[in-house]
Amino acid sequence: MSEKRQRVFSGIQPSGNLTIGNYLGALKNWVAIQEENENFFCIVDLHALTVPQDPKVLSEKIREVAAIYLAVGLDPAHCTIFRQSKVSGHAELAWLLNCVARFGELSRMTQFKDKTVRGGADSASAGLFTYPVLMAADILLYNANLVPVGDDQRQHLELTRTLARRFNHLYGETFVVPEGMILESGARVMGLDDPTVKMSKSSKSPGHYVAILDDPDVIRKKIRRAKTDSGTEVTATPDKPAITNLLDIYSATTGRSVPELESEYAGRGYGDLKKGLAEAIVETLAPIRERALALLDDPAELDRLLDAGAERAGAVASEALGTAKAKMGLG
The missing domain is CATH 3.40.50.620 (HUPs)
Incomplete structure (x- = not known):
């Protein structure tokens, strides 16, 4: 039984x-x-x-x-x-x-x-x-x-x-x-404009979050404008809360580990990290958005x-x- x-x-x-x-x-x-x-x-x-x-x-x-x-x-x-x-x-x-x-x-x-x-x-x-x-x-x-x-x-x-x-x-x-x-894979996602607070769906600032129903170009724009830390090294460390947050989102979205992502973006700077993250989010959310909009019809x-x-x-x-x-x- x-x-x-x-x-x-x-x-x-x-x-x-x-x-x-x-x-x-x-x-x-x-x-x-x-x-x-x-x-x-x-x-x-x-x-x-x-x-x-x-x-x-x-x-x-x-x-x-x-x-x-x-x-x-x-x-x-x-x-x-x-x-x-x-x-x-x-x-x-x-x-x-x-x-x-x-x-x-x-x-x-x-x-x-x-x-x-x-x-x-x-x-x-x-x-x-x-x-x-x-x-x-x-x-x-x-x-x-x-x-x-x-x-x-x-x-x-x-x-x-x-x-x-x-x-x-x-x-x-x-x-x-x-x-x-x-849940082991339960990610804690922080605000794009303030990595010290949890991302809130009720924020008055659209740049604070990526919405599930955001248009792909809107997602790219929001990630491009996301807050970063001083320096250029792509590492998840306590003194880099903004980059750590972006790496955590990237990892949770793709299933790839943070160390793997750090290695991939070593020496490439924050701009490349943001481009890669934006495309990973678009790839994940676009089909969900399409299905949701169809259901709302x-x-x-x-x-x-x-x-x-x-x-x-x-x-x-x-x-x-x-x-x-x-x-x-x-x-």
Whole structure:
């Protein structure tokens, strides 16, 4: 008898433009593991509402993310792909977990502190403060065993594990306590204009990132303008964060090691490195872009696939939610 497949949950917000960082750090790896596990890959549109959104743009971005999920190779035969807001259990379980979570542990979330540096905590939405609880609900609603996470989400996963254990202690065994799924090829891609910060799809500066749907000539222009370090030697060293970032992107895009790339570009300078990197990115993203744009030409079909995914997800979610409600006396 074959071992039972592990259940995996992950998702991306439909805000901003999905970048090569999202592809190399998450999407590419989801595709690699999809046949081995039972997967729930969500478009977390409720999370996007923690900051103001243009409703028309948000609606377009939801379909865009769905198209990219499919274009990179996620297969509905192996994955349940759906919109978070179409499964009401996410919001309902989040409220139950809000009543188990503690104010102190939410106030220690570093991402909330980071995102309120400019405007201050008093002007932030309550949703931004409590969204780690919604993230916990996303995971626990499917009793996921594994959650692909990057460094910036480890604290939120630990909160999820804490809430699962606390709920189980208070009300009896209910939720699986999930484990982080650290993917070996999960690249951490930094900003092209600032290699000290992670590449963000929500950056206001287009030169900060390469978007998955960028035109090839736009990609070449962005890489050509990417920040470099002093000197001319193409090496990945602590005193060269910009060149190290470009080499890391090159390596993750092509599968070639950084030392191999350093050897190839020895004595050739930053210009040649950027030309080679740009062409490698174009070669990787161009077919994905073409497939995604074709899918976006048929929004009705995208909506049909998302609705079918939501129906499957809802059937699974209703079981965990029903159990949790019953344990709390709401059954």
